[in-house]
Amino acid sequence: MSKLKKILNKRLRKFYLQRRVYKNVNRERIAKRQANKIGKTEFSGASILEKLPNLDEVNNLGYTKLGVLLNNEKVEKLVNELNKLECFDPYRSELKRFKVSEVSPLTQVANYKREDLVGIKEVVEIANDPKVLAFAQEFLGSIPTISNINAWWSFGEKEAAEQAQFFHRDVDDYKFIKLFFYLTDVEMENGPHVYVESSSKDDQFTKIRRFSDAEIEETYGKDKIKYFTGKKGEAFFVDTYGIHKGLLPKKGKRLILQVQYSINEVGVESYIPQKIEGNYNKYVNRLLIK
Numbered sequence: 302m303s304k305l306k307k308i309l310n311k312r313l314r315k316f317y318l319q320r321r322v323y324k325n326v327n328r329e330r331i332a333k334r335q336a337n338k339i340g341k342t343e344f345s346g347a348s349i350l351e352k353l354p355n356l357d358e359v360n361n362l363g364y365t366k367l368g369v370l371l372n373n374e375k376v377e378k379l380v381n382e383l384n385k386l387e388c389f390d391p392y393r394s395e396l397k398r399f400k401v402s403e404v405s406p407l408t409q410v411a412n413y414k415r416e417d418l419v420g421i422k423e424v425v426e427i428a429n430d431p432k433v434l435a436f437a438q439e440f441l442g443s444i445p446t447i448s449n450i451n452a453w454w455s456f457g458e459k460e461a462a463e464q465a466q467f468f469h470r471d472v473d474d475y476k477f478i479k480l481f482f483y484l485t486d487v488e489m490e491n492g493p494h495v496y497v498e499s500s501s502k503d504d505q506f507t508k509i510r511r512f513s514d515a516e517i518e519e520t521y522g523k524d525k526i527k528y529f530t531g532k533k534g535e536a537f538f539v540d541t542y543g544i545h546k547g548l549l550p551k552k553g554k555r556l557i558l559q560v561q562y563s564i565n566e567v568g569v570e571s572y573i574p575q576k577i578e579g580n581y582n583k584y585v586n587r588l589l590i591k
Contacts, residue, residue, distance in 0.1 A: 333442055354367060361499065365537065366531075409456055416575055429585065445563070477564070480560045482534070486532050494529040
């Protein structure tokens with residue numbers, strides 16, 4: 302067995318082991334122990350944030366909204382860079398990679414490759430924003446690892462059939478948080494992110510499966526189900542161990558950028574670090590940048 306395969310197998314074993322820890326108190330205890338071994342550091346420099354986000358809000362509600370952090374010019378530049386890349390349909394492996402302008406009528410979701418996203422300077426700068434990293438560190442209790450970067454289009458006028466479009470928990474690590482940016486305007490008909498407020502701290506629905514709207518509404522009540530609408534350039538931090546889903550647009554298409562911060566590596570098939578210019582924290586970027 303090759304050294305690379307052994308590393309991959311060890312990482313995946315750890316990933317699947319943590320998915321078997323169902324009680325929140327146990328997940329928190331293990332996360333704290335791991336975080337203490339890693340320790341913390343200082344992050345400094347110019348930031349898109351005026352101040353650190355509200356940690357109590359994330360701990361109590363499972364999310365915090367950050368407002369518009371990217372102006373229209375910056376959003377347009379970022380979208381233009383993304384449009385140069387090819388997408389893939391994560392649910393239809395038989396389809397070849399394609400530009401978003403050439404999307405198949407069968408495709409509901411079109412993802413960009415992680416390795417390609419790391420090649421976009423604007424994406425890496427956002428992921429490594431010092432106040433963003435400082436907040437991720439505050440939430441995790443240790444120096445964060447950027448364990449994933451995603452961006453994807455969701456297309457309207459189709460029936461919800463993909464897994465992320467039904468209520469679920471992400472069980473990616475003992476503790477992790479995700480930063481989302483809307484890169485298109487998102488109203489109710491454009492497929493907003495949907496989150497069950499305060500569900501990240503309870504032990505209901507911890508079995509790894511998809512849950513119906515009726516199950517969630519009966520348990521938590523409709524008032525706890527929050528719909529994240531917003532303008533392009535708006536951002537929010539979410540603890541997606543809490544129950545959530547992404548609505549499929551009824552019309553138009555939605556583009557979203559997501560950066561994940563965690564204590565450990567997560568269960569992606571493989572990391573292919575890219576060689577890029579820039580003075581970035583080596584530990585934070587250890588999985589994505591050479």
